[in-house]
Amino acid sequence: MSTILKIFVFPAALVIMCLGVLTILGGHITPGGGFQGGAMIAAALIFCLIVYGLKDSPFHLSHDFLAAIESIGALIFVFLGIAGLVFSGFYLYNLGVDIYNIVPVAIKNIFDYPDPTHAGILPYLNFAVGLKVMVGLTAVVIAFMGFKEYEKGSNESDDEFEELDEGEVE
Amino acid sequence: MSEGIKKLIMGFSIFIFAVTIFQSTYHFKQMIYPGISYIYNYVGPNIAPNMVTIVVFDWRGYDTLGEALILVTAVIAVLLVFGRGRTQLGGK
Amino acid sequence: MITVYIGPIILGLLLGFVLGTRIRDVPESGLKFNASVYLLFIIVAFIMAYALGPFPYYIDTPFASGFVAAAVGIILGKLTFGRGTKPQKTED
Numbered sequence: 001m002s003t004i005l006k007i008f009v010f011p012a013a014l015v016i017m018c019l020g021v022l023t024i025l026g027g028h029i030t031p032g033g034g035f036q037g038g039a040m041i042a043a044a045l046i047f048c049l050i051v052y053g054l055k056d057s058p059f060h061l062s063h064d065f066l067a068a069i070e071s072i073g074a075l076i077f078v079f080l081g082i083a084g085l086v087f088s089g090f091y092l093y094n095l096g097v098d099i100y101n102i103v104p105v106a107i108k109n110i111f112d113y114p115d116p117t118h119a120g121i122l123p124y125l126n127f128a129v130g131l132k133v134m135v136g137l138t139a140v141v142i143a144f145m146g147f148k149e150y151e152k153g154s155n156e157s158d159d160e161f162e163e164l165d166e167g168e169v170e
Numbered sequence: 171m172s173e174g175i176k177k178l179i180m181g182f183s184i185f186i187f188a189v190t191i192f193q194s195t196y197h198f199k200q201m202i203y204p205g206i207s208y209i210y211n212y213v214g215p216n217i218a219p220n221m222v223t224i225v226v227f228d229w230r231g232y233d234t235l236g237e238a239l240i241l242v243t244a245v246i247a248v249l250l251v252f253g254r255g256r257t258q259l260g261g262k
Numbered sequence: 263m264i265t266v267y268i269g270p271i272i273l274g275l276l277l278g279f280v281l282g283t284r285i286r287d288v289p290e291s292g293l294k295f296n297a298s299v300y301l302l303f304i305i306v307a308f309i310m311a312y313a314l315g316p317f318p319y320y321i322d323t324p325f326a327s328g329f330v331a332a333a334v335g336i337i338l339g340k341l342t343f344g345r346g347t348k349p350q351k352t353e354d
Binding site (some may be wrong): 027028029030031033070073074077078081091092094097099117119120122125126129132133136139140143144146 | 213216217218219220222223224226227228231232234235238239241242244245248249252253
Binding site for chain 1 (some may be wrong): 267268269270273274276277278280281284285286287288293295299302303306307310314317318319320321326328329331332333336
């Protein structure tokens, strides 16, 4: 890759990551949310991987880190649902805005989002899904980049056809 | 079978399907009863301004949990198929 | 400025911190990213946040608070847990 690309890519990837975080945080007001913002952050990480190569990339992503972050993202989602099941009777009940008024006010104030919109647990679910998507897509690309190229072994089958012509002449 | 009989059967079946589809969509709007949509259009704007996120994460949040687990399964399958001998998968 | 809403700031700092702990220097490839690059990145982040504007219904700051929180989080993550100059071991 040329020198101009190697100078330009690292600050540009940082800015794209910040834009992805902004898309995740505004999931309940603007178009966006967890899946879309996670894909933007993954695009920035893959950009760095392609230009610098797998060994010289400034973002060092080991296998343990990818496995840990993906598990944490999925577990946060599930535990928020179990919290809804414990304090009310319903799984994934929105404890910040309970529309049936069956939760005491202290628990409602714990799970509320400090925001003009008071959206409940929606931004925390967006955060968990954003973590999952960004790490999952990057792990697939890293697995593909470590793949060896096909070896050249297709020249051996051409020799067999030449021997048949010699047999027919005799 | 000859060509003529094939074309006859095809034309007849297309005619039957077309009549069925048009009869089921004629006056379709009077046949729907909104039901739960009235309640959620009244409650929704008090929770958050974006109705799409409310439906995806609050009303149908269980489906989004299944969607996230599909992503986990896909990543695990790709790492198992394409990563043998190259990534440390753990264990002995 | 009535009260500062701490929800987006805390979540933005957390996400930026997770991303910032992974930055490291590789001296053998000839690329050097010293402190001037990160200073330029912070200045560009402030200019972009002022041009983007806040979210609708937010009346605390005239710039996008989530964007600035993410930029500060990345820098904090690099300063605390940033890797040294060890090259990455490829897993065999």
